[in-house]
Amino acid sequence: MTEESQPIRGLLISPIRSGTVIDHITAGEALNVLKILGITGSTTESISVATNVASHRMGRKDIVKIENRELRKEEVDRIALIAPQAKINIIREYRVFEKKGVEIPKILRGVVRCPNPGCITNTNEPVESTFEVLDKGLHCLYCDWWIKTDIASHII
Amino acid sequence: MKNHIISIRDFTRREIDYLLEKAGAFDTRSYDRHALDDKLIALLFFEPSTRTRMSFETAMARLGGKSISVDSVEASSIVKGETLADTIRVVSGYADAIVLRHPKEGAARLASEFASVPVINAGDGAGQHPSQTLLDLYTIRQSMPLDGINVGMLGDLRYGRTAHSLAHALSLYGAALHTIAPPGLELPANILHDLRDRGMEVIQHEDVSDVINELDVLYVTRIQRERFPDSASFYNVTSSYRITPELLGGVQEHLLILHPLPRSGEIDAAVDRLPYARYFEQSKNGVPVRMALLHEVMQ
Numbered sequence: 001m002t003e004e005s006q007p008i009r010g011l012l013i014s015p016i017r018s019g020t021v022i023d024h025i026t027a028g029e030a031l032n033v034l035k036i037l038g039i040t041g042s043t044t045e046s047i048s049v050a051t052n053v054a055s056h057r058m059g060r061k062d063i064v065k066i067e068n069r070e071l072r073k074e075e076v077d078r079i080a081l082i083a084p085q086a087k088i089n090i091i092r093e094y095r096v097f098e099k100k101g102v103e104i105p106k107i108l109r110g111v112v113r114c115p116n117p118g119c120i121t122n123t124n125e126p127v128e129s130t131f132e133v134l135d136k137g138l139h140c141l142y143c144d145w146w147i148k149t150d151i152a153s154h155i156i
Numbered sequence: 157m158k159n160h161i162i163s164i165r166d167f168t169r170r171e172i173d174y175l176l177e178k179a180g181a182f183d184t185r186s187y188d189r190h191a192l193d194d195k196l197i198a199l200l201f202f203e204p205s206t207r208t209r210m211s212f213e214t215a216m217a218r219l220g221g222k223s224i225s226v227d228s229v230e231a232s233s234i235v236k237g238e239t240l241a242d243t244i245r246v247v248s249g250y251a252d253a254i255v256l257r258h259p260k261e262g263a264a265r266l267a268s269e270f271a272s273v274p275v276i277n278a279g280d281g282a283g284q285h286p287s288q289t290l291l292d293l294y295t296i297r298q299s300m301p302l303d304g305i306n307v308g309m310l311g312d313l314r315y316g317r318t319a320h321s322l323a324h325a326l327s328l329y330g331a332a333l334h335t336i337a338p339p340g341l342e343l344p345a346n347i348l349h350d351l352r353d354r355g356m357e358v359i360q361h362e363d364v365s366d367v368i369n370e371l372d373v374l375y376v377t378r379i380q381r382e383r384f385p386d387s388a389s390f391y392n393v394t395s396s397y398r399i400t401p402e403l404l405g406g407v408q409e410h411l412l413i414l415h416p417l418p419r420s421g422e423i424d425a426a427v428d429r430l431p432y433a434r435y436f437e438q439s440k441n442g443v444p445v446r447m448a449l450l451h452e453v454m455q
C-alpha cells in the first residue's frame with residue numbers, strides 16, 4: 001500500500017470501518033463526485049470530503065469517504081468521466097478489501113444527457129441516451145451531437 | 157449490405173458506390189417492373205414533405221409494389237400519446253418496410269431498433285436524410301467521377317443538413333470543399349473540424365465570384381427567412397448570394413449547379429435555361445435512387 005492511500009488518522013479525514021474511499025479524484029471534482037452519487041445535504045450517509053490534498057502523483061487531489069456504501073458500476077462509470085485517475089478502495093473492517101481504478105467505458109448508456117434539445121433521447125421514447133467515447137469527446141449515437149467540454153454538467 | 161438506411165455516415169465508399177450503380181440500373185428502360193410485386197411499404201410522415209413522400213411512392217410503384225401512407229396531420233392525431241417506438245412496432249406488422257420522416261434527430265435510429273422490418277430514414281429533424289445525399293451524389297456522378305472534384309457550397313451551411321451530409325460523403329472521395337455562407341450561417345465548427353480530420357480540404361470564401369470559375373459543382377441551399385431578424389436583412393443577404401447568369405460568365409463548361417429544392421430566390425430563373433442548371437434533373441433522380449434503396453432492403 002502506498003503512503004497516500006493510508007488513512008490519515010484524525011487529521012483531515014478519519015478512517016472508516018466499512019464503505020468506500022474514492023482517492024485520487026481530480027482536484028476540485030469531489031463535489032461533482034458527490035453529485036454523481038446522489039449525495040446531498042439531506043442524505044443519511046456519513047461522508048468525509050477532503051479537497052486539494054497534497055499528492056506525490058497528482059500535485060493536488062480530492063478524496064471522498066462514504067460509510068457503509070459500495071458503488072454500483074454505473075456510478076463508477078460516471079466518476080471515471082470526471083476523475084479518470086480515481087482509485088476506488090472498498091473498506092471492510094478498517095481494511096482495504098479491494099482496490100481498483102476506474103475505466104471510461106467505450107459506450108455510455110444512460111450516463112449523460114444529450115445537449116441537443118431536438119434529440120430523440122430527450123423525449124418520452126423508451127430509449128437511453130447513448131454516447132460513444134472518443135478522444136475528441138462524447139458523440140451521441142442518435143443525433144451526432146458532441147459533448148467536448150464540461151462533461152460533468154451533462155451527467156444524468 | 158445494410159438492413160436499414162439511417163445515415164450516410166453508416167456507409168463506406170464502397171457501399172455508396174454499390175447503391176449508386178444500382179440506382180443507375182433502375183434508371184434505364186430495361187429494369188424489372190415487378191421486382192417488388194406483393195411488397196408493401198408504410199410511409200410514416202410525422203412532418204410534411206410532399207416531395208419526398210411522392211418520390212418514395214413513385215419509386216415503389218415503378219417496382220410494382222404498393223404503399224400505405226400516413227401524412228403529418230393524421231400521424232399526429234393517430235399516435236397522440238403513443239411513443240414512436242410503439243407506432244413502429246405496430247406498423248412493422250403491416251408493411252415490409254417503413255419509410256420514416258420525423259422532426260426529432262435520431263428518430264430513424266430509434267425506429268430501426270424497434271422495427272422488425274427495414275427502416276429507411278426520409279429525414280429526421282435537422283439530422284440525416286440519406287436518400288437526398290445519395291441522389292445528390294448520383295447526379296454529380298452522371299456527369300463526372302466523384303474523385304477529387306472541387307465542390308462549392310453556397311447558402312445556409314449552418315442549418316442545411318443536406319449540405320452537411322453531402323460534404324461528409326464527398327470527403328470519402330477526396331473532393332475539395334469551398335464554402336460560401338452569409339455571416340452567422342457558416343458551416344458549424346464541429347463539422348468543419350470533422351471534415352478536416354477526414355483529410356478534406358475545406359476553403360471558406362466570402363464571395364462566390366472568388367471561386368466560381370474553379371468549381372466543378374456548385375451546390376446551392378435555401379436561405380430561410382426565419383433565420384433573419386427582419387425582411388430587410390434577409391433581402392440584403394439573399395440578393396448578394398443569388399446566382400445569376402452574369403455570375404456564370406467564366407465558369408468551367410462542365411459546371412453543375414445543384415439545389416435540393418424547393419428554392420426561394422437563391423437561383424435566378426434565367427439560370428434555368430443554361431446548361432449548368434441540373435436541379436430539376438437532380439430532383440428526378442430521387443426516383444431511381446429510392447428504387448435502389450427500396451429494392452436493396454426488401455429484395
Ligand SMILES: [Zn+2]
Nearest residue numbers: 114119140143
Ligand atoms: Zn443526441
